[in-house]
Every structure is written in structure tokens, then in C-alpha cells.
Amino acid sequence: MDSIINLQKKIVPELTDLLVQRYQILRQVSHEAPIGRRALAARLGLSERVLRAQVDFLKKSGLLDFSSSGMSVTDEGADILKELADYVRKLQDISFLESTLSDTLKIGKVVILPGDSDQEDVVKREIGRTAAHILSKLLSDGNKHIVAVSGGTTMAAMAANVSGSQPNTVVVPARGGLGDNVELQANTIATVLAQKLGASYRQLYVPDCVSEDILNSILKEDIGVRAVVDIIKQADILVHGVGRASVMARHRRLGSEVIAKLEADGAVGEAFGQYCALDGRQVYMTNNAGLMLQDLQHIGTIIGIAGGKSKAAAILSVIRASRQDILITDEAAAHEILKMAKEQ
Known part of the structure; x- marks a missing residue:
């Protein structure tokens, strides 16, 4: 895994930032669900426009669920979040x-x-x-x-x-x-x-x-x-x-x-x-x-x-x-x- 991570950092470093950002979104929603977009954007220090693009992607991927009370992490999203934890740690050394x-x-x-x-x-x-x-x-x-x-x-x-x-x-x-x-x-x-x-x-x-x-x-x-x-x-x-x-x-x-x-x-x-x-x-x-x-x-x-x-x-x-x-x-x-x- 370490060799793959090193290659990723050298060839597509922008993917590292994107993956970490999506991980942070899932992690924050997991702790505060249900939570609305505006509150989530404020927590993460992101603009609502940037956040909207990412949560829409996570929803289409089946990792986030939207309701009238706010966003929550799906069962699949919770599993992905656990798997991502170690990967993100390695990405960030x-x-x-x-x-x-x-x-x-x-x-x-x-x-x-x-x-x-x-x-x-x-x-x-x-x-x-x-x-x-x-x-x-x-x-x-x-x-x-x-x-x-x-x-x-x-x-x-x-x-x-x-x-x-x-x-x-x-x-x-x-x-x-x-x-x-x-x-x-x-x-x-x-x-x-x-x-x-x-x-x-x-x-x-x-x-x-x-x-x-x-x-x-x-x-x-x-x-x-x-x-x-x-x-x-x-x-x-x-x-x-x-x-x-x-x-x-x-x-x-x-x-x-x-x-x-x-x-x-x-x-x-x-x-x-x-x-x-x-x-x-x-x-x-x-x-x-x-x-x-x-x-x-x-x-x-x-x-x-x-x-x-x-x-x-x-x-x-x-x-x-x-x-x-x-x-x-x-x-x-x-x-x-x-x-x-x-x-x-």
C-alpha cells in the first residue's frame, strides 16, 4: 500500500487533497447527523458551493443520505469511513x-x-x-x-x-x-x-x-x-x-x-x-x-x-x-x- 500511496502523491497529488476532503465530510456528518449543508460548511471551513459539489457526489455514490432534517451517513458510508481512516493516515504520513x-x-x-x-x-x-x-x-x-x-x-x-x-x-x-x-x-x-x-x-x-x-x-x-x-x-x-x-x-x-x-x-x-x-x-x-x-x-x-x-x-x-x-x-x-x- 505504501508504494501505491507514494505513486499517487507523485502522479496525481490533487487526488490526495480531494480524498482527504471527502473523508473529512463523511467523518463530520457521522458525528453530527443529521446536519444541514450550511452548518456542515461552517464546521469544515468550506464554501457552500464547494461543499455542495462534494456531498452531491457522496450521495450519488450511496455514502450519504439526505432528508428534511439533514444529511446522515449510510451503512455503506460508515463502512467506507472505517476503511478510509488508515488510508488517510498513510496519505498524510x-x-x-x-x-x-x-x-x-x-x-x-x-x-x-x-x-x-x-x-x-x-x-x-x-x-x-x-x-x-x-x-x-x-x-x-x-x-x-x-x-x-x-x-x-x-x-x-x-x-x-x-x-x-x-x-x-x-x-x-x-x-x-x-x-x-x-x-x-x-x-x-x-x-x-x-x-x-x-x-x-x-x-x-x-x-x-x-x-x-x-x-x-x-x-x-x-x-x-x-x-x-x-x-x-x-x-x-x-x-x-x-x-x-x-x-x-x-x-x-x-x-x-x-x-x-x-x-x-x-x-x-x-x-x-x-x-x-x-x-x-x-x-x-x-x-x-x-x-x-x-x-x-x-x-x-x-x-x-x-x-x-x-x-x-x-x-x-x-x-x-x-x-x-x-x-x-x-x-x-x-x-x-x-x-x-x-x-x-
Whole structure:
């Protein structure tokens, strides 16, 4: 297949762009069906005239179905979409990019999805879907597992795409947290993931960013909370997102003095309430029950998921600050990470 792809690129390079464009259309419709032409054109950044020509072709080919409510992918289109995924990855040299990033970051496995999560929400959902598939494979060995998960939009996409039957698995939040955006918090994602897997779950009701004295008091006096923390510390699989330091500091409503200190110390990434500089230094840590970066050395498999060019520095900082076994990201973030690593 590689030789055919190389010939195609040399002799008819315009077909590569056309194939990728039609693949992106099918992928977007698959995630958002039913969807109208105008909305689809806006999602993909195409003019309605260009989009109309492509969707008409896909309809005539039996891959798209039109109705009064919008477009949807036919069964044949869904099958073609699955088959095209690997072909498109090879067309865009994604496999080479994966191996290059793996070697550069010294990570055992890197999976890269085409596109940029900052520009296309569908890419973020694809990252979540891929993470769900990898997690399902890890859980299929028949052993008992404790899975810890963090919060965030990409993590929510992962939980939404998981399926299976894992009654021996326990799902726990990687850390506590109460407040806004409950649907994106680790407790909620742990619950959704457990329900999708037919697994059991535990929740950790400890407010985010409490003082050290209050946290120690909660852990000392609340047997239930302490028991959940003990289970979290025994997790053998961790799936977590990565946040931009500035965004997460505002989200957690850290004081202006703390935010100024983060900026002065060069914090660019955040995971588990710990803020990291680009060189991997941990420059600030919030108080919270659950996992911390130093706990990761005791976990069997660690999966980091995050995408978008804007998160490249954050991803690189967290990887340098901690051990990661699998990274699932997108093409835009991968190229930017390699650029940063080369510049340094």
C-alpha cells in the first residue's frame, strides 16, 4: 500500500487533497447527523458551493443520505469511513509522525489523529473515541482493574464512546472537585465511564483547591473519603487530560497573586492540579485529594489525551514532568510539539 500511496502523491497529488476532503465530510456528518449543508460548511471551513459539489457526489455514490432534517451517513458510508481512516493516515504520513514523536518524547506509543482540535470539535471526539478503544483493549484481559480518570472535554468524549462489560473493574476520579461544569468533572466522567462498562465506581467529594489544613482534616475525620483516596492510589490504569496553565488557573479561580507567580515561573501546562513549565519543572501545586504527578510511577499504564496546537506546550511540559506510556493527540499538536523540541 505504501508504494501505491507514494505513486499517487507523485502522479496525481490533487487526488490526495480531494480524498482527504471527502473523508473529512463523511467523518463530520457521522458525528453530527443529521446536519444541514450550511452548518456542515461552517464546521469544515468550506464554501457552500464547494461543499455542495462534494456531498452531491457522496450521495450519488450511496455514502450519504439526505432528508428534511439533514444529511446522515449510510451503512455503506460508515463502512467506507472505517476503511478510509488508515488510508488517510498513510496519505498524510501520520505513521511517520507518530514514530518521530514517540522517539522524541521517549513514549512507548503515540497515536495521532488528523486535524486540529482547536479548529474542529470532531477531532476532539475522534481522540476520545480512540482513547475509548485503547482502554477497552486494556480491560479485555479478564483481570480486575482500577481505572482512574481526570476531567475535561476530551475525557468526556472518551467516556461517551466506551462500551463493553467489565463488572470486575472499578472506576474512580483521579482527583476531587466540586463547582461549575459538573458534567466535565472527574467524578461525573468516572460515573459515565463505569455505567458504559457495567463497572462499579467510587466518587470523591472533596472541594477543589482547599487549604492543606482543611484537606488533612477531611482525610483524618471522613473515613469514606479516606477509603476512596486509598482506592485511587491503587489504580493500575490512568486516563487523563492536559490543561493549559493559564486556562486552568482561571477555571480553578486561583488568586491574582498565584496567577502572576505562575506566569513569572513559566507555567504552561497542568495535570492533577500541578502546574509545569516547558522544561518539566513543577512550579505550583494545588491541595487536593487524589493522584499527584509523583504517584504516576506506581501506575501500570498511563494514557494522556489532549489535542490542538494551542495545547502543544502544555502537553510537552506535562510529559517532561511525568511518566507517560501512551499519548493520544492530533496532527496540529504533534507538529507544534516537535517544533518546540527541535528549537530547544
